[in-house]
Amino acid sequence: MQIFHAGNKAIPELVPNYDVISASASSVKSGDFMKRVVQSREMTENEIQETIRAFGDVTKRAIKAGFDGVELHGAHGFLLQNFFSPLFNQRNDRWGGDLEGRMRFPLAVLQEVKNVVYEYATKPFAIGYRISPEESVTGGLRIEDTYKLLDRLISSGISYIHTSLVSINDSYPVESPNGPRTIELILNHIAGRVPVIAAGKIRTPSQAQEAISASLPLVAIGKGLVINPEWVTLAESGKSHEIQTALNPQRVPELTIPDKLWDQIQASKGTGWFPLMD
Numbered sequence: 001m002q003i004f005h006a007g008n009k010a011i012p013e014l015v016p017n018y019d020v021i022s023a024s025a026s027s028v029k030s031g032d033f034m035k036r037v038v039q040s041r042e043m044t045e046n047e048i049q050e051t052i053r054a055f056g057d058v059t060k061r062a063i064k065a066g067f068d069g070v071e072l073h074g075a076h077g078f079l080l081q082n083f084f085s086p087l088f089n090q091r092n093d094r095w096g097g098d099l100e101g102r103m104r105f106p107l108a109v110l111q112e113v114k115n116v117v118y119e120y121a122t123k124p125f126a127i128g129y130r131i132s133p134e135e136s137v138t139g140g141l142r143i144e145d146t147y148k149l150l151d152r153l154i155s156s157g158i159s160y161i162h163t164s165l166v167s168i169n170d171s172y173p174v175e176s177p178n179g180p181r182t183i184e185l186i187l188n189h190i191a192g193r194v195p196v197i198a199a200g201k202i203r204t205p206s207q208a209q210e211a212i213s214a215s216l217p218l219v220a221i222g223k224g225l226v227i228n229p230e231w232v233t234l235a236e237s238g239k240s241h242e243i244q245t246a247l248n249p250q251r252v253p254e255l256t257i258p259d260k261l262w263d264q265i266q267a268s269k270g271t272g273w274f275p276l277m278d
Contacts, residue, residue, distance in 0.1 A: 001062045002071045002130070005051060007079030008040040008088065021047060023082040023089040023096065023105070048095060048105065051079070056112040060120055069126025072109060075164040076132055080106045084149060087139045103149055110156055128197075129153050130162040133182055134174050143173050143182065147189050154193050161190060165200035168211045168219065187215055203227075203245040203275075205235040223247075223274060229255060246275035 008022035022040040029037060043051070055072070062070050074080035082088045083105035089096045095105055110129070117125045131149070135141040150161060163186050165171040171182045180188075183198050190196055199220035202208050208219045225231050227247045234243050252262055265274045 001067045001069070002073050003055060003058050003062070004073030005054075005079035007077070007082040008038065009077050010038070010040075012038055022079065023085075024091055026088055028077070028088075042091065045093075052105075052108050052112050055109045056116040059113045059116045063117070063120045063125060068124075069128065069159065070113065071128035071130055071162060072106070072113065073130045074106055074132075075130045075162075077135070080109065081132060081141070084145070085135060085141045086145070087135060087137060087141070099145055099148060102145075103152060106149070107152060107156065110153065110158070114157065126159040127157075128160045128162055129158050130164055132164050133186060136174055140174075142175065143185060146186075150186075150190060154190070158194060160195040160197060161186075162197040162199065162220065165198060167201040168198045168216070169201070169207060171200060181214070183211070183216060184214055204243055205240045208235075226255070226257065226261075227275075244277075246277045248277045 008020060008026050008028050010020045012018040012020055020038055020040040021043045024042045025040060027037050027039050059070050072080060074084065077085075077088075083095065084102050086102065089102050091097065091101070094101055096102060106129075110127070113127055117127065131146060132141070133143050133146045153161065163183060165182055168183050169181070173179065173182055173185065186198075187196060195217050197218040197220050198211065198216055199222060202211060202219050202221050203224045208221070211219045221231060224243075224245075227245070228234065228243050231243060234240060247265065257265075265276065268274055269276060
């Protein structure tokens with residue numbers, strides 16, 4: 001079960017008193033499907049401690065509900081990444097500043113989750129961590145810092161790493177676009193210490209195969225499964241030609257896409273967030 005705090009990507013209408021909080025005060029778009037700018041404020045020390053405990057609380061509920069693990073979503077500009085980012089974390093206390101300070105919050109969350117698992121889990125319980133290796137904006141996160149976080153996560157006993165990319169097969173580091181692909185660099189750095197999952201524009205079995213050929217153990221498919229719930233069956237039965245790579249609005253009723261998700265897909269038209277047929 002994936003767990004996260006949206007940080008400065010929160011939707012204000014879903015937050016009490018429209019009070020969006022983050023590592024530091026910032027003005028950003030709250031997501032690919034949100035076109036307005038959202039203002040967040042810097043979290044207090046008490047709010048940081050409460051949020052760390054909240055990650056533990058939801059982990060406890062996941063254990064009691066029978067889940068096999070949790071994945072800490074530290075990607076996509078959500079709160080864990082807000083703290084790790086040199087751009088969005090402008091704090092001058094122990095939760096910011098240098099790289100060690102910027103890693104402190106995500107590592108504290110991981111430790112809290114580990115403590116809860118140790119106390120309440122009665123069977124093996126996985127703890128994964130999802131990352132966005134870089135931020136494309138000037139002054140944003142770069143892969144060299146991500147390497148350091150990966151090392152700390154692995155030494156802290158993380159079960160696996162989930163790398164989120166714009167495109168697994170076509171994403172390159174911001175500052176070296178002509179070098180190895182980002183996923184290759186991540187895999188080389190992790191060097192088999194933990195399993196790696198990657199997500200990013202895998203719509204067809206051939207794209208999945210290309211990603212796996214780079215020694216990637218697992219690929220994650222998100223939008224592809226929304227568009228084609230039968231994706232796995234079609235791939236296994238040799239019917240890849242029937243897999244659609246964009247959502248046909250006429251199929252929405254039969255695909256049982258939740259109303260709120262469909263509303264967001266429609267609102268995002270033109271942003272590239274979700275592929276739609278004309």
